[in-house]
Amino acid sequence: MSDRALGFRRGLTAVSVAALAAACSPGIKKKEKVEDPTPLLETQFAAGFPKGYESWKRANAQPIVRADTNEVRHLYYNSKAMTRTKGPFPVGSVLVKAHHTLDKNGKAGATFQLSVMTKTGEKQNGGWQYRAFNPGNKQEVSADAEVCALCHTQAQKADGVFSAQ
Numbered sequence: 524m525s526d527r528a529l530g531f532r533r534g535l536t537a538v539s540v541a542a543l544a545a546a547c548s549p550g551i552k553k554k555e556k557v558e559d560p561t562p563l564l565e566t567q568f569a570a571g572f573p574k575g576y577e578s579w580k581r582a583n584a585q586p587i588v589r590a591d592t593n594e595v596r597h598l599y600y601n602s603k604a605m606t607r608t609k610g611p612f613p614v615g616s617v618l619v620k621a622h623h624t625l626d627k628n629g630k631a632g633a634t635f636q637l638s639v640m641t642k643t644g645e646k647q648n649g650g651w652q653y654r655a656f657n658p659g660n661k662q663e664v665s666a667d668a669e670v671c672a673l674c675h676t677q678a679q680k681a682d683g684v685f686s687a688q
């Protein structure tokens with residue numbers, strides 16, 4: 524499955540499922556599309572693999588060395604996220620936490636996971652979607668979004684974003 528398909532599938536709501544079903548019966552296809560733009564918005568911003576994240580703005584000045592979990596982390600913000608001045612991040616913001624192995628010189632080794640926050644504006648988890656990806660095959664790996672969100676509420680003053688505090 525392509526990254527795009529993954530993001531699309533993940534973003535499907537009851538409404539968009541209805542719209543898709545409607546799309547199979549030509550008579551009401553157009554009407555459904557025009558009447559409810561919400562599924563489009565959601566699928567557009569559903570957290571897929573964060574293509575090209577390495578060229579985004581790095582949010583950490585120094586590598587984040589975590590001896591406890593044996594890793595080095597780097598954080599990236601897409602251009603939409605960079606438009607935030609204060610308050611909530613705008614819909615379309617994508618933040619990436621890249622997890623690297625900690626090599627024996629204390630430096631970042633291979634990237635083994637990407638943890639991704641995407642601002643969709645949906646009600647749950649403060650409007651953020653939390654997902655994790657394998658950077659090798661670009662597929663989603665299982666992660667409990669509730670657990671991500673629970674820890675990130677500690678940064679609630681900065682809309683759940685630790686590095687923006």
Ligand code: HEC
Pocket residue numbers: 587596598599618619620638639640653654655666667668670671672674675678683684685686687
């Ligand atoms: C136990 C607490 C905890 C959990 C659970 C957690 N995070 Fe984080 N996350 C952090 C902290 C702390 C940072 C700041 C950077 C650092 O120290 O690693 C962070 C940073 C991030 C960032 C960069 C934006 C920011 O907040 O600075 C993203 C993206 C992210 N995490 C995604 C996730 C996802 C997705 C999950 C679940 C798969 C997750 N996190 C689970 C604590 C947590």
